[in-house]
Amino acid sequence: MEKRRRDGGGAVLRERDPEARRERLLEAAGGVFAETGYAGGSVREIARVARVNVASVNYYFGSKEGLYREVLLRAHRQVMEAEAEPEGGGDAREALRGWVGYCLRFVLLRRATHPVLGRLMAHEMRQPTVALSELVSLVIRPKFEQLAAVVAAVAGGGMGREASELAAHQIVGMCVHFDHSREVVERLGYRVPSGEAEIAALAESVAEMALGGLAGMVRSGKGLEKRISK
Amino acid sequence: MEKRRRDGGGAVLRERDPEARRERLLEAAGGVFAETGYAGGSVREIARVARVNVASVNYYFGSKEGLYREVLLRAHRQVMEAEAEPEGGGDAREALRGWVGYCLRFVLLRRATHPVLGRLMAHEMRQPTVALSELVSLVIRPKFEQLAAVVAAVAGGGMGREASELAAHQIVGMCVHFDHSREVVERLGYRVPSGEAEIAALAESVAEMALGGLAGMVRSGKGLEKRISK
DNA sequence: GGCATTATGAAACGCCTGTTTATAAACACT
DNA sequence: AGTGTTTATAAACAGGCGTTTCATAATGCC
Incomplete structure (x- = not known):
């Protein structure tokens, strides 16, 4: 079993702001899911809209379903407020x-x-x-x-x-x-x-x-x- | 460009009855589409239910959409009759x-x-x-x-x-x-x-x-x- | 009997999906 | 400066999709 050689990314400058990224993801997911439903929305599109790597979805929310649940909760909370x-x-x-x-x-x-x-x-x-x-x-x-x-x-x-x-x-x-x-x-x-x-x-x-x-x-x-x- | 060597199936005996196969496909597709909708139903499952090769769908109906249209027409005709x-x-x-x-x-x-x-x-x-x-x-x-x-x-x-x-x-x-x-x-x-x-x-x-x-x-x-x- | 035509099946193709992995940069702390 | 943790990324992974390819059985026809 040879270990495959991989290299993650070059010397790209990375913005580092977990809060903002989480928020952007939730925002983007809200829009995408609202448009096409849970099954219809893809994590890749959400990541694209949020200008974030695909892996971030799983990093922050565990899974597509986890992201969806948080989106739903957030939307509900916002409505209940106003x-x-x-x-x-x-x-x-x-x-x-x-x-x-x-x-x-x-x-x-x-x-x-x-x-x-x-x-x-x-x-x-x-x-x-x-x-x-x-x-x-x-x-x-x-x-x-x-x-x-x-x-x-x-x-x-x-x-x-x-x-x-x-x-x-x-x-x-x-x-x-x-x-x-x-x-x-x-x-x-x-x-x-x-x-x-x-x-x-x-x-x-x-x-x-x-x-x-x-x-x-x-x-x-x-x-x-x-x-x-x- | 080398031509890849493929061999299609051994000496399996094939039932040969185009009419029946077409009918079985329509029947199966009706059930599957009715259950999960057009997008939800997969040609592979339809073929499985109809006990037919996947390729047959395209052979008989051109495409998944073609199959769907015929299913819809058939269902409509049946209803209009009775x-x-x-x-x-x-x-x-x-x-x-x-x-x-x-x-x-x-x-x-x-x-x-x-x-x-x-x-x-x-x-x-x-x-x-x-x-x-x-x-x-x-x-x-x-x-x-x-x-x-x-x-x-x-x-x-x-x-x-x-x-x-x-x-x-x-x-x-x-x-x-x-x-x-x-x-x-x-x-x-x-x-x-x-x-x-x-x-x-x-x-x-x-x-x-x-x-x-x-x-x-x-x-x-x-x-x-x-x-x-x- | 031979031969073109039609059906059939296994596998490949290309593209998509959600998720995981390995690497690496940024930060916090000593 | 060195170390360890958190965060970010590109690529790989495993599997599904509709469709296509190609060899081959079965048939109809002369």
């Missing part, structure tokens, strides 16, 4: 409008305070990684339960827990559809909005259907948990 | 219920007459390939316009074309969400149905919200195209 809660108000119906608007803005607004997390979550829904469960319990579930509570409030006792949650899923479906299936929706002739005002208009339409739908459900007693019928 | 139109009935509201049920069955029923096309379409929505546009104009748009017409009928002239189509998108969103974001939805505690009966129940809930929502929209005049207000 959080604009869906404005409630005392009225339940108004709260529902607020939630829908918040959700649509989160999903459709690209230049918002969370340019990465929204995209990462979209990719996670499409092709989940090991991080999805964490993401669900950390950011998705709280928001969802919030919505379910609002739904129950709108129904005013007319709907049980299961029914409220099902309705909440349907409402979420209406919101995320415009981002999730954007390619199809746009090919069908609807220009998915990206500006605040247009998004607000879309939100009103979605909230309108949700509110009307809930009213109908309560009226017909479909959502009533302990209904006597058969 | 088509169960969403039962209409004279009533517009009943027609809407029928459409929602049809869509949910298409998306959620795994052992239906179209075990492949539904999955392929889901993948196309997530990460479109060159085939998406064709798919939209061939199968998605007709169904969508059908729904939009039903919506307009339910509204009974109370909604313009744009508004009906927007509402139709929202309804589609409610349906596909349960398949599209299945991983998230299930982690939130909702067991996405896979049997006929449960799907029908879900369909009723979705249709209920759609109908109630449309009623609300018409009542509030939100959807009215040439509304005078301001």
